Amino acid sequence: MNEQEFGFETQAIRTQLERTQYLEHSVPLYLSSSFVFEDAEDMRASFTEEKERNIYSRFSNPNTTEFVDKICKMEGAEAGYAFATGMAAVYSTFAALLNAGDHIVSASSVFGSTHALFMTYFPKWNIETSYFDINKPETIEGFIKPNTKILYAESPTNPGVDVIDMQLLGDIAKKHNLILIIDNCFATPYIQQPIKFGAHLVVHSATKLIDGQGRVLGGVTVGSEDLIRQIYLFSRNTGPALSPFNAWVLSKSLETLAIRVEKHCENALKVAEFLEAHPNVNSVKYPFLKSHPQYEVAKKQMLLGGNIIAFEIKGGIEAGRKFLDKIKLCSLSANIGDTRSIVTHPASTTHSKLSEEDQLAVGITQGLVRVSVGLETVKDVIADLEQALS
Numbered sequence: 001m002n003e004q005e006f007g008f009e010t011q012a013i014r015t016q017l018e019r020t021q022y023l024e025h026s027v028p029l030y031l032s033s034s035f036v037f038e039d040a041e042d043m044r045a046s047f048t049e050e051k052e053r054n055i056y057s058r059f060s061n062p063n064t065t066e067f068v069d070k071i072c073k074m075e076g077a078e079a080g081y082a083f084a085t086g087m088a089a090v091y092s093t094f095a096a097l098l099n100a101g102d103h104i105v106s107a108s109s110v111f112g113s114t115h116a117l118f119m120t121y122f123p124k125w126n127i128e129t130s131y132f133d134i135n136k137p138e139t140i141e142g143f144i145k146p147n148t149k150i151l152y153a154e155s156p157t158n159p160g161v162d163v164i165d166m167q168l169l170g171d172i173a174k175k176h177n178l179i180l181i182i183d184n185c186f187a188t189p190y191i192q193q194p195i196k197f198g199a200h201l202v203v204h205s206a207t208k209l210i211d212g213q214g215r216v217l218g219g220v221t222v223g224s225e226d227l228i229r230q231i232y233l234f235s236r237n238t239g240p241a242l243s244p245f246n247a248w249v250l251s252k253s254l255e256t257l258a259i260r261v262e263k264h265c266e267n268a269l270k271v272a273e274f275l276e277a278h279p280n281v282n283s284v285k286y287p288f289l290k291s292h293p294q295y296e297v298a299k300k301q302m303l304l305g306g307n308i309i310a311f312e313i314k315g316g317i318e319a320g321r322k323f324l325d326k327i328k329l330c331s332l333s334a335n336i337g338d339t340r341s342i343v344t345h346p347a348s349t350t351h352s353k354l355s356e357e358d359q360l361a362v363g364i365t366q367g368l369v370r371v372s373v374g375l376e377t378v379k380d381v382i383a384d385l386e387q388a389l390s
Contacts, residue, residue: 008258012070027066031245034057057243063244064241064244067220068222075202080220081232082206082219083240087219088240089219090183092238094117096231098122102147102148102149103145103148104118105152106152107154107157109157109162110158110183134157135162140172144172144178149178161292161309163292163297163301165294170197174198181199184203185203188210189204189257200223200227201222202223204219206220209257209260209336212257216249268308270382271378272288274382275309282311285310286305320368323345328388329384336370341384342371345369346370
């Protein structure tokens with residue numbers, strides 16, 4: 001049977017390193033900072049990249065290679081590089097590809113730390129960012145300048161759970177010769193593959209659903225070989241590499257990604273339906289609720305709705321704080337994509353440093369609550385949310 005005919009789950013489980021002389025069934029840990037050479041010629045050829053082999057774990061490591069290979073197969077990518085964190089992946093991807101004077105067009109609804117990169121740090125190197133409203137995709141082309149190099153978006157977004165038509169972004173990127181980068185963290189490669197819609201690079205915080213159990217940090221960027229080559233060279237010299245241990249954990253996590261994500265999504269839809277009917281909730285955003293503004297787009301490009309729900313509590317920021325104080329079962333944490341359900345009130349926590357005007361610009365209202373639905377018995381999660389809302 002041809003490897004390309006294998007299904008998603010088979011690829012996730014059976015993409016493995018070659019066995020050693022010990023014929024292990026499960027891939028071992030390669031906790032080594034460096035690798036040895038046979039002789040002077042082997043060493044020379046390795047450093048000039050005439051040979052493809054491991055030299056130093058900042059460059060590559062067998063465990064990291066296996067993890068990246070799996071993500072590439074899942075996303076339909078040519079190559080990739082793994083990072084210590086999701087934000088290391090975001091920063092290094094942009095830093096490797098941009099020069100002083102370049103311009104980014106991005107959705108305004110981006111993760112808080114990504115927003116800080118665009119607004120606080122990149123301007124120091126004369127790199128500008130223009131934001132478009134994810135709910136007004138018809139305005140995107142108006143932000144493109146002669147020096148625009150990258151088009152960037154998350155879908156679904158953090159924390160507002162908005163969805164953007166990735167085929168539209170792919171078409172715009174092609175028309176204007178831009179590099180399209182998609183943060184696919186909320187969806188995972190099981191739910192959607194942005195490269196199918198024209199993305200050149202896909203970024204993940206592997207800390208989230210890819211790990212799925214709140215254990216380790218990690219990030220990965222995959223995409224076209226020529227772009228990844230630039231990212232690899234930048235990262236090889238700046239040192240944001242993923243540790244072999246975390247790569248080993250994350251590669252193991254991918255073996256159960258499909259079955260975990262299916263249950264997460266099944267639970268999340270039930271929680272979203274409960275919240276939508278609750279009298280103390282103004283509104284609910286979940287991609288597979290028919291009330292979601294981009295429901296048709298979500299159904300077109302996503303296999304399932306994901307595990308993140310955003311809902312608006314009646315009563316604003318004080319109601320949000322009181323809701324968190326009454327939570328008993330769910331965790332109060334800044335993470336998402338865990339086996340344990342997590343609730344966050346962005347206006348008073350993760351995005352509290354933004355002005356109310358800036359919060360509203362990225363879809364964060366004073367009463368917005370983000371729920372990362374876990375794998376507990378769903379009626380127990382619903383019961384906890386119900387008592388906290390009442």
